[in-house]
Amino acid sequence: MATGILGIGSYLPPRCVRNAELPGVSPAMDEWIVSRVGIRERRICLEDQATSDLAYEAAVDALKQANVDPADIGLIILAASNHDMVMPTTACIVQSKLCAKNSMAMDIRAGCAGFITAAVTGAKFIEDGSARYVLAIGAEVHSKMMDWNDFKSSAFFSDGAGAVVLGQVPQGYGILGSYLMAEGDLADALVVPAGGSRLPASHETVDQGLHNIQHDGKKIWRFATRVFPASVREACQRAGVEVADLDFVVPHQANIRMIEKCMEDLGGLPMTKTHVTVDKYGNSASGTIPITLREAVDMGKIRRDSLVALTAFGAGLTYGATVMRWY
Amino acid sequence: MRSLEELVSEVLGVPIGQVSDDMTPDDVDEWDSLSHINLVFALQMQYGLSFDPADVPAMYSSVGGIRSVLAAKGVEVC
Numbered sequence: 487m488a489t490g491i492l493g494i495g496s497y498l499p500p501r502c503v504r505n506a507e508l509p510g511v512s513p514a515m516d517e518w519i520v521s522r523v524g525i526r527e528r529r530i531c532l533e534d535q536a537t538s539d540l541a542y543e544a545a546v547d548a549l550k551q552a553n554v555d556p557a558d559i560g561l562i563i564l565a566a567s568n569h570d571m572v573m574p575t576t577a578c579i580v581q582s583k584l585c586a587k588n589s590m591a592m593d594i595r596a597g598c599a600g601f602i603t604a605a606v607t608g609a610k611f612i613e614d615g616s617a618r619y620v621l622a623i624g625a626e627v628h629s630k631m632m633d634w635n636d637f638k639s640s641a642f643f644s645d646g647a648g649a650v651v652l653g654q655v656p657q658g659y660g661i662l663g664s665y666l667m668a669e670g671d672l673a674d675a676l677v678v679p680a681g682g683s684r685l686p687a688s689h690e691t692v693d694q695g696l697h698n699i700q701h702d703g704k705k706i707w708r709f710a711t712r713v714f715p716a717s718v719r720e721a722c723q724r725a726g727v728e729v730a731d732l733d734f735v736v737p738h739q740a741n742i743r744m745i746e747k748c749m750e751d752l753g754g755l756p757m758t759k760t761h762v763t764v765d766k767y768g769n770s771a772s773g774t775i776p777i778t779l780r781e782a783v784d785m786g787k788i789r790r791d792s793l794v795a796l797t798a799f800g801a802g803l804t805y806g807a808t809v810m811r812w813y
Numbered sequence: 814m815r816s817l818e819e820l821v822s823e824v825l826g827v828p829i830g831q832v833s834d835d836m837t838p839d840d841v842d843e844w845d846s847l848s849h850i851n852l853v854f855a856l857q858m859q860y861g862l863s864f865d866p867a868d869v870p871a872m873y874s875s876v877g878g879i880r881s882v883l884a885a886k887g888v889e890v891c
Contacts, residue, residue: 510857512864514863523847637848640845641850
């Protein structure tokens, strides 16, 4: 037997904010955002929603699709950047909400590459027999750790969650090869400086906006356009397949131009072999891949036997890809 | 009122001594397509302008390009 995805769930907060609704955005700025980033609108959580609330909804959706009882989950891995609290883990909060009483639960932090990191790590627990089912979740609430007066963040980041149930699938299906990597030397490209042990929360850190996300767009662009194609190639090699044989690629949704460039750099894969959600959901970090995957499957773009690559890059900087035969 | 150089320096976080009409987005890591929105917003606020869609990419060329767009709108930039 092999390990694959048995069910996918997603949760998009009901509040939709169009570019024109961002304070101060003129029609000319709206057009620029659409043309340069590809985002027309984004989803933002409600005031009383936290990361675990989004994660829980996505998890319930995935469990329902997989027809798996929460009591049969052996491990919950949750990827996020903005957790409910510093302690305990958000995964434990979700475990309690799900009544998944027979599960270990842990968080990982790998920025926008968090979901892939969670899924690839979780699959190992199934492969070695430690868990029958694993719930891998990517959830993000960017809206509560950004400066809404800084368009660099408010036009770009969003909230959302996705989840998959991993379990055994027939040999030849499921995960065929994966690749995870980090380049910590580039850690300063995407940071929330304060709130940790280096710079604990204080009046000064709040006044200086150091609890908000800060990112170096050009450095991340250079990194992403290098590692996106490279990670897909490496995962394909480990899977024993050719990039040209891929039926579908589900990339992290950060920027439409980046997706177009990287598909081109993968030997000219056509855009019909991917699915774009950044235009309507924005960049929800570790949420984007399961959200996009779910939509692509629901639309029939991914079917039984499809050869699919998932790929992401994010804070750390981290990146990775996994190639699977869809079951 | 701030000079154009002061405004660009403040919004992009670039030392004012580095800001000149020849400065392009390629010269400054901080000047990317998203931070350009902050710059356009600051220009709108400072000069009380409403830019046309074609103005925004035209200003993503250089500080001199911004000055030209402002001049075309009748704004005397110090």
